Amino acid sequence: MSQFNRSDNTLIMSLNGLGVAVSYGMLGLSLWLSPDVPLATKGYWGISVLMLTLALVNFVKYRFDDRLSEDRIQRIEDARNEKLLEDYVGENAS
Numbered sequence: 001m002s003q004f005n006r007s008d009n010t011l012i013m014s015l016n017g018l019g020v021a022v023s024y025g026m027l028g029l030s031l032w033l034s035p036d037v038p039l040a041t042k043g044y045w046g047i048s049v050l051m052l053t054l055a056l057v058n059f060v061k062y063r064f065d066d067r068l069s070e071d072r073i074q075r076i077e078d079a080r081n082e083k084l085l086e087d088y089v090g091e092n093a094s
Contacts, residue, residue, distance in 0.1 A: 020053075024049075027045075027046075027049060028046075031045060031046065
């Protein structure tokens with residue numbers, strides 16, 4: 001089952017990566033072919049898009065890390081509760 005999830009994630013990540021590459025290519029092409037916009041403005045727009053991309057990547061990473069942390073804490077609490085139940089049942093069975 002995890003093999004299928006991994007390939008699905010790889011496919012989705014590849015499609016997203018392709019979409020980002022196409023978006024950057026189209027933005028670059030539109031800035032390159034735009035004669036009315038000065039070069040300084042084109043550079044400012046390019047830097048803005050790169051910074052926005054960096055911010056979004058960091059946002060997603062921190063959200064993912066937070067979710068992993070919550071899952072880890074939940075697993076620790078579940079294991080502790082399971083141990084308490086085993087101890088309780090073990091004491092009553094004796």
